[in-house]
Amino acid sequence: MNSFFGRLLAPFRNTTGLARWILVTGLIITGTFVIAAIFAPILAPYGFAQMSVAGVDFPKTSPPGPGHLFGTNNQFYDILSRVIWGAQTAISVVLLSVVLSALIGVPLGLLSGYVGRWTDRILVFIMDALYAFPSLLLAIVFAFLLQHSIGSGVISAALSLTVIYIPQYFRVVRNTTVSAREATYVEAARALGAKNGTIMGRYLFSNVIQSVPVIATLNAADAISTLAALGFLGLGIQPTDASEWGYDLSRALQDASAGIWWTGFFPGMAIVGLVMGLTLVGEGLNETINPTLRKRRFRKVTLPPRTPGREEVGS
Amino acid sequence: MPTKPDDILAIRDLEVHFEQSGSSLSRLLGRPSGTVKAVDGINITLQRGEVLGLVGESGSGKTTLGRAILGLVPATSGTITYTPPAGEGVDIATLKGATLRSMRQRLQMVFQDPSAALNPSMTLETAIGHPLVIHKVASGEELRQRVIASLERVGLSPAEQFLSKYPSDLSGGQKQRAVMARAIIVGPELVVADEPVSMLDMSVRAKVLQLMLDLKRDLGLTYVYVTHDLATAKFFCDRVAIMYLGKIVEIGPSDEIFADPKHPYTKSLLKAIPDPDPSKAIPRDLPRGEIPDAARPPKGCSFHPRCPMARNDCGWEPRDLKSLVEEHWTTTDLATFEREHELVGHLVELNTSAGEVVVEPHRGKGSPDDVWAMFSAIKDARPDEPLWRGVTSMEKTPAGVKFVFAPSSPVNLRASGASEVACVLYPSAP
Structure with missing residues (x-):
């Protein structure tokens, strides 16, 4: 198990210079948001839909100050609490949609690339059709459809994002599978008597999966902004179900002209921050994993000191 | 054909053809494109415990034959009968799906490139044990x-050190040993080895071959050695x-x-083995030219266009005449080439295997006499060219010059001494 993690971390240990800084910066920013999301109940001073404490109402649109660090908005909500709870919403929606789209897109791509022929043509046709729509438009359509069937919570937001990102996983995995299918080790597996399912699962999967983490992180960044856009348009999550940055931003729109900057600034910065963090992680991973971009770091080899008189044990 | 009890494999009239996909335009229009006869009528009987070498140049179909034996490429026609030690023979060529997969316990393969034959993301323990998992033989x-x-x-010891290694951690020779370990773990009877040592260093080759011989002795294997x-x-x-x-x-001990x-081809192959004696000159009579296009193999004996000993009945045809003229054009001076090219054009009428053909002046430029003069000059320049033995007559007609080619004798394998040869020269006069 130790060597498994060793191999997993090997490309990271081999990174150098800029790639490593991009990755580390991205991981720190993203990590901050993830911590905020996990510990939201502890970190947030109030609930995301709380307007009063101990029977005393919050002030309306009060500027940042000691009672409310980020101020309050025109719905009497505490902005700091909503930003922290919003991190939880964003992370859970994005995590769910990325996992779902990888779970659907990767096996479909594997199947399409390995089986070929008509299966491939039909699947590629469907995926290209999905890909042809602007992603936001597609998300709006699905969010709208899902609103009627399963309501507008975290699940439906995640599902409408899933549909957009399946084709990306599908394409990348299918193309790598098509080239890996011709490799000798696949024919060797066939010569061993392996079934097609075994070949796909045990021989191709582990070799085509390597580019998926990069797509996943870059998609996650994209999903954050799409989720915010859905919320901004009022098609996202209802404000009483969960806190959502895009919704807060749309509520803050008319405040901006009145000089009330804090209602829009903090949710906006949260979106920018998380998108940037995830993008940096994705780019950093890409530079690390992609062999055509990767520059290897040569580490000094330190040999253990020789102890004279001891018999050398050959390997 | 009945098989003797110690025959492990009997291949009868095996043919493996591949469809050529042709250009995208002809695919779109559904035009027929050629077939490549990679394996074209092979008969071999393999005895238990023997090592059969399949030797040939690139493109001779030896690898395809090896893969067809395992059912990795579908046979177009013919039978491959595998006889287990006890029981009835099975025709591998007709097997499919689960029954074919279960045969893979008996028949295994070792590949040319050991680095590519192992899954880069599997440890040796998983990779080598996988055949047992696939066939549900052992677990835990x-x-x-x-x-x-x-x-x-296979000599990778102490084995515990290699279990958790990945293929990238091993040297080429170690990888080929690992591939062999994977092949023998299910206890096969027949192993097809496709150039197993050609990618290895010289120093490792002999060791790996010796290992293969040891395995054969200890496990009672039969090898088909493609090289x-x-x-x-x-x-x-x-x-x-x-x-x-x-x-x-040619086939024999x-x-x-x-x-x-x-066979003249065998002779020339043997001459092509480099001799480490610096005083010996490089032999000059290696087969000329390249192996022909398998989509349109020569008539009669396929080797006749390159054969130094060809006779009149080897299967000479108009295409050979075209090659000769084109070869003549590459050596002649530019003025002669332009004049002759103007006279006869691209010689498209010679793209045939017919017994007789008429070469006419191209688009009416020049007379039949000019064509006659051109071919006479070519013939006089190289009268020893084997092709002219196959041309029974070359005569002037009102339209052009008519060539008649000698019919070809059949070239099937026939016994000559201890071996069998497919050549019109054998059996020679008793």
């Missing part, structure tokens, strides 16, 4: 013990089959083949 601790035993068997390297075939094989353009041209080669 028994699986581990059998993997260790197999690794020790282009006659030197290792001589060392390794009991019997050698020389392949050319999808056909066997390896001592016989190397001591007394009969």
Whole structure:
């Protein structure tokens, strides 16, 4: 198990210079948001839909100050609490949609690339059709459809994002599978008597999966902004179900002209921050994993000191 | 055809053809495109415990034949009968799906490039034990013990050190040993080895071949050894089959083949083995030209266009005449070439295998006399060219010059001494 993690971390240990800084910066920013999301109940001073404490109402649109660090908005909500709870919403929606789209897109791509022929043509046709729509438009359509069937919570937001990102996983995995299918080790597996399912699962999967983490992180960044856009348009999550940055931003729109900057600034910065963090992680991973971009770091080899008189044990 | 009890494999009239996909335009229009006869009528009987070498140049179909034996490429026609030690023979060529997969316990393969034949993301323990998992033979601790035993068997010891290694951690020779460990772990009877040592360093080759011989002795294996390297075939094989353009041209015990080669192609292959004696000059009579296009093999004996000993009945045809004229054009001066090219054009009428053909002046430029003069000059320049033996008559007609070619004699394998040869020269006069 130790060597498994060793191999997993090997490309990271081999990174150098800029790639490593991009990755580390991205991981720190993203990590901050993830911590905020996990510990939201502890970190947030109030609930995301709380307007009063101990029977005393919050002030309306009060500027940042000691009672409310980020101020309050025109719905009497505490902005700091909503930003922290919003991190939880964003992370859970994005995590769910990325996992779902990888779970659907990767096996479909594997199947399409390995089986070929008509299966491939039909699947590629469907995926290209999905890909042809602007992603936001597609998300709006699905969010709208899902609103009627399963309501507008975290699940439906995640599902409408899933549909957009399946084709990306599908394409990348299918193309790598098509080239890996011709490799000798696949024919060797066939010569061993392996079934097609075994070949796909045990021989191709582990070799085509390597580019998926990069797509996943870059998609996650994209999903954050799409989720915010859905919320901004009022098609996202209802404000009483969960806190959502895009919704807060749309509520803050008319405040901006009145000089009330804090209602829009903090949710906006949260979106920018998380998108940037995830993008940096994705780019950093890409530079690390992609062999055509990767520059290897040569580490000094330190040999253990020789102890004279001891018999050398050959390997 | 009945098989003797100690025959493990009987191949009868095996043909493997590949459709050529042609250009995208012809695919769109559904025009027929050619077929490549990679394996074109092969008959071999393989005895239990023997090592058969399949030797040939690139494109001779030896690898395809090896893969067809395992059912990795579908046979177009013919039968491949595998007879287990006890029981009825099975025709591998007709097997499909689960029954074919279960045959893979009996028939295994070792590949040319050991680096590509192992899954880069599997440890040796998983990779070598996988055949047992696939065929549900062993699991758990028994699986581990059998993997260790197999690794020790191929000389990767102490095996515990190799279990958690990935293919990228091994050297080429170690990888090929690992591939062999994976092949023998299910206890196969027949192993097809496709150039198993050609990617290895010289220093490792002999060791790996010796390992293969040890495995054969200890496990009672039968090998089909596919190679282009006659030197290792001589060392390794009991019997050698020389392949050319999808056909066997000579087959026999390896001592016989190397001591007394009969087919002109075998002779020239043996001459091409480099001799480490610096005082000897490089032989000058290697087969000329390249192996022909397998989509349109020559008529009669496929080797006749390159053969230094060709006779009149070897299957000469108009296409050979075209090659001769084109060869003449590459050596002649520019003025002659332009004049003659103007006269006869691209010689498209010679793209045929017909018994007779008429060459006319191209688009009415020049007279039949000019054509006659041109061909006479070519013939007079090289009267010893084997092609002219196959041209029974060359005469002037009102339209142009008419060539009649000698009919070809059949070239099937026939016994000559201890081996079998497919050549019109054998059996020679008693």
